[in-house]
Amino acid sequence: MVIYTLEIIINADFPTPNWVDPVTRGPALYYVNSVFLCLATLSVALRLYTRIWIRNWFGWDDAFVVIALVRICAVTACVFLGYHEFGWDRHIYDIPYDKIQATGQTYYAVKLLWPVASCSVRLSIACLYYRLLKHCELDKFRWILHLNTGFIVAVLFVQMFTSAFACCRPVYDIWVWPRPSNPNCLDDDAAILAGAVLNTVSEFIMAALPIPAVFYLGVRGRQRWAVISILSIGFLVSIVGAVRIFFIWKAFTSLDQSWWAAPHVRNSSPKSAHIHSLNYSRYL
Numbered sequence: 001m002v003i004y005t006l007e008i009i010i011n012a013d014f015p016t017p018n019w020v021d022p023v024t025r026g027p028a029l030y031y032v033n034s035v036f037l038c039l040a041t042l043s044v045a046l047r048l049y050t051r052i053w054i055r056n057w058f059g060w061d062d063a064f065v066v067i068a069l070v071r072i073c074a075v076t077a078c079v080f081l082g083y084h085e086f087g088w089d090r091h092i093y094d095i096p097y098d099k100i101q102a103t104g105q106t107y108y109a110v111k112l113l114w115p116v117a118s119c120s121v122r123l124s125i126a127c128l129y130y131r132l133l134k135h136c137e138l139d140k141f142r143w144i145l146h147l148n149t150g151f152i153v154a155v156l157f158v159q160m161f162t163s164a165f166a167c168c169r170p171v172y173d174i175w176v177w178p179r180p181s182n183p184n185c186l187d188d189d190a191a192i193l194a195g196a197v198l199n200t201v202s203e204f205i206m207a208a209l210p211i212p213a214v215f216y217l218g219v220r221g222r223q224r225w226a227v228i229s230i231l232s233i234g235f236l237v238s239i240v241g242a243v244r245i246f247f248i249w250k251a252f253t254s255l256d257q258s259w260w261a262a263p264h265v266r267n268s269s270p271k272s273a274h275i276h277s278l279n280y281s282r283y284l
Contacts, residue, residue, distance in 0.1 A: 014093035064124035071117030104175025200241030207234030
């Protein structure tokens with residue numbers, strides 16, 4: 001979400017602001033994300049209970065998914081705060097000027113939290129795949145997993161650098177209001193869209209990785225397709241990611257970014273990480 005300069009807001013031919021009773025997106029975000037967050041928390045709790053109290057073991061995959069869940073909770077809290085206090089559920093011209101800087105600060109917090117949450121879940125699944133390869137004696141697939149893990153880490157660093165640390169110099173230019181006429185900032189829209197595409201590609205690769213191993217192990221008939229069906233739940237994350245990309249593009253091609261970003265925030269961004277955590281629980 002771009003914090004526009006005062007000149008752009010004045011000259012954008014927006015309707016007269018309604019700061020008293022504006023049109024909003026409604027409470028669907030609270031319901032949708034609360035349900036998915038509760039399901040994700042329950043699935044991770046069950047996973048940890050099984051690993052720690054039944055199997056007496058705690059691995060890197062568990063550590064990464066705990067990091068992800070904490071970040072997911074923080075992202076959801078920021079989104080709820082933005083919706084409830086700072087006008088993320090309304091047209092951009094209906095956001096009071098005295099809330100624009102707080103809107104930018106909350107948005108920046110999400111940019112710091114979201115990449116770590118998303119990539120941590122994929123890293124937890126990658127750690128689990130490493131154990132499964134060793135258990136099934138499929139070391140010839142290890143180099144593919146090495147490449148994918150490197151890709152996940154690279155995506156994380158690119159997102160953190162372009163969207164968070166190097167987005168503006170000084171950093172506070174991303175949220176300060178009134179914004180300078182010519183801030184020294186990267187193209188934030190392009191950076192976020194590119195990050196969303198890279199994330200979705202990584203999610204698709206992660207979902208597809210176990211399928212060749214099923215064929216290599218010689219699983220036959222109905223059992224093979226049953227296993228593939230379970231593993232293919234991961235492709236749901238890729239579908240959500242594709243929806244997310246569409247709404248990011250829609251928001252960034254419109255001056256009314258808060259309005260068009262709302263479906264992305266409600267239906268795609270936190271939910272993608274929530275489904276990631278649910279997807280993790282299929283290995284219980």
